[in-house]
Amino acid sequence: MAVSTVYTVQSLNSTCSISTPSKTHLKFNQKHLVFYTTSKKTFTTKRASDISCSAEDKTVVIGLAADSGCGKSTFMRRLTSVFGGAAEPPKGGNPDSNTLISDTTTVICLDDYHSLDRTGRKEKGVTALDPRANDFDLMYEQVKAIKDGVAVDKPIYNHVSGLLDPPEVIKPPKILVIEGLHPMYDARVRDLLDFSIYLDISNEVKFAWKIQRDMAERGHSLESIKASIEARKPDFDAYIDPQKQYADAVIEVLPTELIPDDNEGKVLRVRLIMKEGVKFFNPVYLFDEGSTISWIPCGRKLTCSYPGIKFTYGPDTYYGNEVSVLEMDGQFDRLDELIYVESHLSNISTKFYGEVTQQMLKHSDFPGSNNGTGLFQTIVGLKIRDLYEQIVASRVGAPLEATKA
Numbered sequence: 001m002a003v004s005t006v007y008t009v010q011s012l013n014s015t016c017s018i019s020t021p022s023k024t025h026l027k028f029n030q031k032h033l034v035f036y037t038t039s040k041k042t043f044t045t046k047r048a049s050d051i052s053c054s055a056e057d058k059t060v061v062i063g064l065a066a067d068s069g070c071g072k073s074t075f076m077r078r079l080t081s082v083f084g085g086a087a088e089p090p091k092g093g094n095p096d097s098n099t100l101i102s103d104t105t106t107v108i109c110l111d112d113y114h115s116l117d118r119t120g121r122k123e124k125g126v127t128a129l130d131p132r133a134n135d136f137d138l139m140y141e142q143v144k145a146i147k148d149g150v151a152v153d154k155p156i157y158n159h160v161s162g163l164l165d166p167p168e169v170i171k172p173p174k175i176l177v178i179e180g181l182h183p184m185y186d187a188r189v190r191d192l193l194d195f196s197i198y199l200d201i202s203n204e205v206k207f208a209w210k211i212q213r214d215m216a217e218r219g220h221s222l223e224s225i226k227a228s229i230e231a232r233k234p235d236f237d238a239y240i241d242p243q244k245q246y247a248d249a250v251i252e253v254l255p256t257e258l259i260p261d262d263n264e265g266k267v268l269r270v271r272l273i274m275k276e277g278v279k280f281f282n283p284v285y286l287f288d289e290g291s292t293i294s295w296i297p298c299g300r301k302l303t304c305s306y307p308g309i310k311f312t313y314g315p316d317t318y319y320g321n322e323v324s325v326l327e328m329d330g331q332f333d334r335l336d337e338l339i340y341v342e343s344h345l346s347n348i349s350t351k352f353y354g355e356v357t358q359q360m361l362k363h364s365d366f367p368g369s370n371n372g373t374g375l376f377q378t379i380v381g382l383k384i385r386d387l388y389e390q391i392v393a394s395r396v397g398a399p400l401e402a403t404k405a
């Protein structure tokens with residue numbers, strides 16, 4: 001007889017209210033929770049989306065969207081560093097796993113939800129950016145399950161072989177980051193996100209970064225890089241780029257305006273676009289919240305060589321939403337002097353004076369450490385830590401969801 005039970009899922013961190021026969025065992029198997037009777041025979045299955053779990057200890061889910069080669073991995077390294085501890089692939093697992101696990105965070109790559117492997121995409125004539133090459137039902141079911149404290153068997157897309165490998169177990173972490181092409185594409189997945197970020201790299205800059213990586217590190221020719229960018233563009237414009245309208249924070253990377261007709265693409269103008277009114281997220285500001293400010297910090301306290309550095313800050317609208325925008329054009333000559341800039345920024349969610357500068361110095365070898373990309377990625381990392389801590393604090397004392405009769 002079915003009875004309503006408040007069920008603490010074994011070895012997981014959540015309490016779920018599920019209608020089951022008493023003394024059943026639970027296991028998450030791809031899209032479904034499988035209920036076993038004590039004799040271990042499969043009794044029934046239930047979709048993860050039909051289960052309600054208590055808020056306590058629920059995984060906080062962060063979405064990071066960007067095209068390939070746009071700095072997601074670099075951003076992830078900065079983010080996990082803010083929480084301390086190294087992020088590593090699952091121990092003893094598939095060496096080609098795309099997952100990175102640290103004490104606090106688990107980063108999963110949404111490429112793992114490609115439903116078509118490399119050959120399948122070629123046969124069907126679709127790119128990996130096309131929604132038809134991705135399994136959004138499974139993505140939703142599994143992210144929902146993890147958020148509810150249930151471990152999942154997540155598939156692995158192997159970038160070396162281009163095949164779908166056997167799945168790996170993902171246990172619910174404190175913070176789950178879903179990074180890739182489509183974290184905000186499917187409305188159901190989007191609704192699971194506690195915070196979302198879009199890395200918006202302009203075509204000129206994307207091209208320069210791709211050349212740097214794929215020519216220097218992967219031996220691709222200039223023509224093949226150009227052809228790959230061109231081939232992806234229609235699907236990028238149709239399916240990836242529109243996600244930025246949903247992001248709580250966008251890091252936009254553009255060519256500098258400090259050098260007239262610059263075509264080198266080395267000096268960057270970076271804009272941190274922060275949505276107003278997002279729960280647990282207070283946008284960063286320069287000098288005076290809500291004002292419009294233009295600031296050139298170069299002089300006695302900040303060494304700047306040509307073309308210098310310019311900050312701007314102010315309110316704006318972005319896809320119909322009220323936002324605050326902090327912009328940095330130019331690059332730092334001396335990273336230790338960043339403390340001067342840091343001391344003029346507010347709401348940066350540091351735990352001690354100079355934490356942004358410390359993080360930037362710690363990872364001075366990461367790409368973008370001398371400009372706004374590194375600075376704003378570090379700040380967003382600190383804001384995510386703050387958001388996580390606020391969510392956890394808000395849950396203390398939150399009542400368990402009532403058991404359904």
Ligand SMILES: Nc1ncnc2c1ncn2[C@@H]1O[C@H](COP(=O)(O)OP(=O)(O)OP(=O)(O)O)[C@@H](O)[C@H]1O
Pocket residue numbers: 066067068069070071072073074075209210212213367368369373374
């Ligand atoms: N802020 C930056 N400044 C300059 N170059 C950068 C920056 N971020 C990334 N790059 C360049 O772009 C390349 C790709 O960066 P990264 O691996 O972080 O991107 P990704 O989005 O994770 O890529 P993929 O999805 O293809 O694995 C780096 O090797 C580097 O050459």
Ligand SMILES: O=C(CO)[C@H](O)[C@H](O)COP(=O)(O)O
Pocket residue numbers: 067068069111118128129158159160162181
């Ligand atoms: O856009 C991508 C996401 O990073 C990749 O191109 C996609 O995952 C397909 O992978 P591969 O190029 O290895 O077949």
